[in-house]
Amino acid sequence: MSWIHRIPGIGDLIDLGQDIAYELRRRKLDKQDEKTPILFEDEVLGTFKFWREAGSFETRRIWGNAEVAVSLNGGWGERTDYTEEVAAVALGARIFWADQPGxxxxxxxxxxxxxFELAQEWTADAEETITPDDLITRIRIDGIGFEPGGHFCVWYDGGTAFGGGHGVTVVGNLETGPEYAEMHG
Incomplete structure (x- = not known):
């Protein structure tokens, strides 16, 4: 009897009304909470502010001679019980930060x-030569992101190494080191 459809009763409407009221309260609280910054304090790296749009904690720090964005990522989103997880990711960031030159x-x-080979192809089109050291001096570090499990990602502005308008990303892990680098954009 697939032609018989269930007609909602008063109980269903009450449930629906409660669901709608709950959602409206949640949204109102979220709007209020958006004005209240969520901070994470790390004794070495400083104060991180939660960036709701990205679901990550962000700050700026000096890496070498450059100020870079530092993010602690973990897909925390709407959750509020992430303190231990953020602290674990921050610990990985501290380990990384402690050996900047290495x-x-x-x-x-x-x-x-x-x-390097890709950079040579890009510069050959412009009839210029590039050395491995030139490649490094033409890019500029923008940020470093850390994730659970010791994973990290380092972002660079590609500068003139790839004709401008491109970036470089290096992905790795604290245990195994940098795994690969790629150009994007």
Missing amino acids: WQTRIEECIRRDL
Whole structure:
């Protein structure tokens, strides 16, 4: 008897009304909460502010000679019980930060290994030559993101290494180091 459709009763309308009221209260609270910053304090890296649009905690720090964006990512979104997880990701960031020269060397080696040939192709079109060291000096670090499990991602502005308007991303893990670098954009 598939032609018989269930007609909502008063109980269903009450349930629906309660669901709508709950959703409206939640949205009202979210609007109020949007004005209240959510902060995470790290004793080494400083104060991170929750960026609701991205679901990550953000700050700015000095890496080498550049100020970079630093993000602690974990897909926390609407959750409010993430403190221990954020602290674990921040611990990975601190480990990374403690050896800036070592990590910078390893990241640059990865960029040279994975992107030098591509950079040569791009500059050959412009009838110029590029060396592995030129590649590194033509890009500029923009940010570093950290995720659960010791994963990280380092973002660079590609500068003139790839004709402008392109970026470089290096992905890796604290245990294994930089895994690969790619050009995008």
